[in-house]
Amino acid sequence: MSFDGARNGVNICCFLKSKLMPIDNALPFLFQAKEAGLVRRLSLVFYDRDMPQLIAGNPAIAEAIERLAAEVVCLPPTGDSITGETIGRLDRLRGYVETLWRLRPYLSGKVLTLGGPLGGFVARLAAFNKRVFGGTHLEFRLLPYSLETLRCFSGQIHHETALLRRGPE
């Protein structure tokens, strides 16, 4: 399957948290949106976690990203939520500025910003794009469950909650 030569659609800049669950939910949607002719050019920006490390053990994810995206940007990880380590503010700021610079050709005109729930830098970038360039800003709320399954464990506050927060399957 190749998406080369797509003539229709819009440019999308998609921000994705570098965790398996958001990626596993977003990539199928992006594949289908591209096949349906909704996406002309896709820029993928990964944030929050160490994306190269995540991709290293996931060849299908790596190849899917390669097929889908015209360019891939990996923001430096903001830290490790398990150990509590965080990178320095200056390093983080430098990474963000570099990202903005690399993305500047795509942050103008009709740009769609996906990703979510958004916070911090990513939310501000989406807002900037919407306000200054009139871009559209969509957020994902994609869950890998049927409604019945969500209903089943939504009442549980045991270890599973911690598992889902710290490291989705």
Add this chain to the structure above:
Amino acid sequence: MKLPSCDAVLSSFDKEDFVGFGQIAGDQDVPMVKIGYARGFPAWRRYIEETAVRHMEASIRQPFLFWPLSVLYREEPSGEVIDMRSHILDTLRVLKRFEGRLQTVFRYHPTTDRTLFASLLEEADYRDYTVSDAHPHQLISRAALTFSNSGSSLFCDAYFLGCPVAQYINRDPVYARHDEAGNPVASLYHPDVDHFIVDDPEALARVIEDILAAGRSAVRRDEAELDQRFPVLSDDGIRAALAPYL
């Protein structure tokens, strides 16, 4: 600075369902576009199938049980302890009986302590396995059984893809729905679990025997139920849903 809200939310469910589960914080006026079960989109499924042979290890042998791993042991800042070691060891001792007849394909999660897992395999003297980097959907599509002790969102995918699903927990049944007396009665992923087994190794062995005898046809999925529980938009559907925003 107050940030402008997004133009729309692409969601798995209808808005009232999300609101009911507290999944929407803040701005309730944002339109919600239901796109359904994203992992079922046909373009993705075709990609997964096209690349499966390349991504799956040559050492994987049919029939196999797919066991996605997660956290094995962790002390939470709250003082809670996640400890899967005894669940895993008890399971491996059951699987040991089927060595040579049923291979186990493990897949690490980023949170899995690989050194600790190796020590558990050693302790159980379990040898008939492959650790795979293939995508879970590639493994689920070919597995005789998808298995986990704690449960996994992959149970939902396995149900959707027609693979039998089993969960085994032992004497520390925190990964379950409980009755009023505190007895574990169902998986947290109950609608997607064909076999929920508590502290009964022989019951787990019987499930495996049944799977070996009947293969994936040991379970049947109702197509109408799948369509209702896992709605998947067509190309036209996705175009119509997103047209106002593109």
